[in-house]
Amino acid sequence: MRVALIQMPVTAEKDINIKTACRKIREAAENGADFAVLPEMFCCPYENSCFRAYGEEADGPAQQALSALASELGIYIVGGSLPELADGNVYNTSYVYGRQGELLAKHRKAHLFDIDVAGGQRFRESDTLSPGNAITTFETEFGTMGLCICFDLRFEELARCMCLRGAKVIFVPAAFNMTTGPAHWELLFRQRAVDNQCFTVGVSPARDELASYVAYGNSIAVDPWGTVLCRAGGEEDTLYADLDVARLEAVRAQLPILSARRTDLYEVRET
Numbered sequence: 001m002r003v004a005l006i007q008m009p010v011t012a013e014k015d016i017n018i019k020t021a022c023r024k025i026r027e028a029a030e031n032g033a034d035f036a037v038l039p040e041m042f043c044c045p046y047e048n049s050c051f052r053a054y055g056e057e058a059d060g061p062a063q064q065a066l067s068a069l070a071s072e073l074g075i076y077i078v079g080g081s082l083p084e085l086a087d088g089n090v091y092n093t094s095y096v097y098g099r100q101g102e103l104l105a106k107h108r109k110a111h112l113f114d115i116d117v118a119g120g121q122r123f124r125e126s127d128t129l130s131p132g133n134a135i136t137t138f139e140t141e142f143g144t145m146g147l148c149i150c151f152d153l154r155f156e157e158l159a160r161c162m163c164l165r166g167a168k169v170i171f172v173p174a175a176f177n178m179t180t181g182p183a184h185w186e187l188l189f190r191q192r193a194v195d196n197q198c199f200t201v202g203v204s205p206a207r208d209e210l211a212s213y214v215a216y217g218n219s220i221a222v223d224p225w226g227t228v229l230c231r232a233g234g235e236e237d238t239l240y241a242d243l244d245v246a247r248l249e250a251v252r253a254q255l256p257i258l259s260a261r262r263t264d265l266y267e268v269r270e271t
Helices: 014-030 061-073 148-153 158-164 180-196 247-254
Strands: 001-007 035-037 077-078 082-085 087-097 103-108 112-115 122-124 135-139 142-149 165-174 199-203 221-222 228-231 236-242
Touching: 001 014, 001 112, 001 199, 001 221, 014 061, 035 142, 035 165, 061 077, 061 087, 061 148, 087 142, 103 135, 148 165, 148 180, 158 165, 158 180, 165 180, 165 221, 180 199, 180 221, 180 228, 228 236
Parallel strands: 001 035, 035 077, 142 165, 165 199
Antiparallel strands: 001 236, 077 087, 082 087, 087 103, 112 122, 135 142, 199 221, 221 228
């Protein structure tokens, strides 16, 4: 399966961002991609003050555009994420569309990005956003896929639950910053891939040094052995990763971690 990692710029104009995403998805389809993956908050500046203003309810304009394009091109689209408005709340939500434009999955970011690093980044998504409460997987002709958003990746138990459901690839729209990105970005994607013997795919917005929140970029794909298949820099770019499912099965056969898991050791016992 060929995956296009679309590291696109995000502007203050939602319509321009949607048009940019659609243009790059068309290019990905022309280059043989089965999946096109967009970054976290691909149509909205990554600022608390923007999330509700840029948000949309079910079948909003960004969702309609991605669904229609998936159907037209016959491609899977992992629609990064966007602010979802529902029941008075705002969620950081990723929508996945199948080859016929059908909604295959919707993941609301479960672990909100609330950090305060001394001498570095401070940000509190919970000031505006509400958390999701689901583990998200979906089915394709290539097998089961997993989906989470950015800060979710730091929680190994979420990745393990997706892989215990059969996930072969974990897609992660993300926007690490210039503090956490250099320290942990590659480490986390390689760690989750090795821990769970799966492919991991992380897609970030392109870096904008003038933005209030500067994304690290460095979109990345990693194989089940921990090998980095491709990695961008900070600039606008589209990368292509060919993920060989046979490689995954070979690694799992050589090191049968998932099948050898001792569930009896991890049962919760009353004391």
